[in-house]
Amino acid sequence: MSQQNYVVVGGSKGIGLGLTERLLARGGDVTVVSRSADQLPNNPNLHHLVADVTQDTINAADLPGTIHGLAYCPGSINLGPLRGLKSEAMTSDFQLNVVGAVTCLQASLAAMKAAGNSSMVTFSTVAVCQGLPMHASVAAAKGAVEGLTRSLAAELAPKIRVNCVAPSLTDTPLAEKLLASDQKRAAMAERHPLKRIGTVDDIAAIAEFLLTDVSGWITGQIIGVDGGMSSVRA
Numbered sequence: 161m162s163q164q165n166y167v168v169v170g171g172s173k174g175i176g177l178g179l180t181e182r183l184l185a186r187g188g189d190v191t192v193v194s195r196s197a198d199q200l201p202n203n204p205n206l207h208h209l210v211a212d213v214t215q216d217t218i219n220a221a222d223l224p225g226t227i228h229g230l231a232y233c234p235g236s237i238n239l240g241p242l243r244g245l246k247s248e249a250m251t252s253d254f255q256l257n258v259v260g261a262v263t264c265l266q267a268s269l270a271a272m273k274a275a276g277n278s279s280m281v282t283f284s285t286v287a288v289c290q291g292l293p294m295h296a297s298v299a300a301a302k303g304a305v306e307g308l309t310r311s312l313a314a315e316l317a318p319k320i321r322v323n324c325v326a327p328s329l330t331d332t333p334l335a336e337k338l339l340a341s342d343q344k345r346a347a348m349a350e351r352h353p354l355k356r357i358g359t360v361d362d363i364a365a366i367a368e369f370l371l372t373d374v375s376g377w378i379t380g381q382i383i384g385v386d387g388g389m390s391s392v393r394a
């Protein structure tokens with residue numbers, strides 16, 4: 161198989177870093193777009209583009225000329241009650257989760273078309289299909305990500321597939337505060353039918369599957385990877 165080029169926006173930490181490591185292990189060439197790079201491994205097939213997707217313009221010229229897979233991983237978990245919801249915080253959740261995904265795809269589009277067949281993966285949350293208290297802002301932004309995913313899948317078929325992974329609580333830097341003690345970890349694990357929280361590998365494995373040709377007949381899907389949270393009552 162010819163060299164496969166991937167762009168992982170938010171590939172410097174958490175799920176995106178796990179995905180980057182998997183894509184490198186299968187011989188892919190990976191461009192990570194993020195603000196920091198200190199946790200990235202040394203690898204000749206790994207390139208880093210410093211950018212804050214909420215402020216900087218990503219130029220197509222800074223990305224590979226052909227892109228077989230694009231993952232958009234930046235996201236937020238801003239939780240709080242309705243009375244404290246600020247429009248600025250909601251707007252910034254929307255900017256990071258939704259608008260950033262659109263601008264990164266726009267910058268990548270010509271190179272994805274040049275690849276012949278390409279795939280994009282976005283990230284939602286279990287809090288879209290399950291109403292969870294205190295999740296209004298993130299659920300609204302991620303609900304938009306799900307709508308965006310389906311719409312883009314329709315618009316870009318048949319050459320570009322677009323799918324979304326919807327995790328429940330996963331052990332990454334983003335979830336640090338929610339998992340800050342053994343008691344919190346145990347309580348969070350107990351809420352899931354499979355009685356544990358997610359690992360980076362649980363989620364990165366599905367993202368890798370969706371980015372590569374083994375999932376070549378899947379598009380427009382929102383795939384829950386959530387310990388059974390979205391659909392099972394234990």
Ligand SMILES: NC(=O)c1ccc[n+]([C@@H]2O[C@H](COP(=O)([O-])OP(=O)(O)OC[C@H]3O[C@@H](n4cnc5c(N)ncnc54)[C@H](OP(=O)(O)O)[C@@H]3O)[C@@H](O)[C@H]2O)c1
Nearest residue numbers: 170172173174175195196212213234235283329330332334
């Ligand atoms: N972890 C969970 O429990 C959980 C649950 C449900 C859904 N999700 C979703 O899954 C996705 C991945 O989550 P995660 O837990 O792996 O997140 P994470 O640990 O916070 O990692 C996010 C990645 O995005 C990058 N990033 C964040 N803001 C950025 C910006 N403004 N510009 C450029 N890069 C930016 C970060 O790198 P830099 O800081 O270096 O820029 C990092 O590489 C997110 O969309 C999240 O909403 C996660």
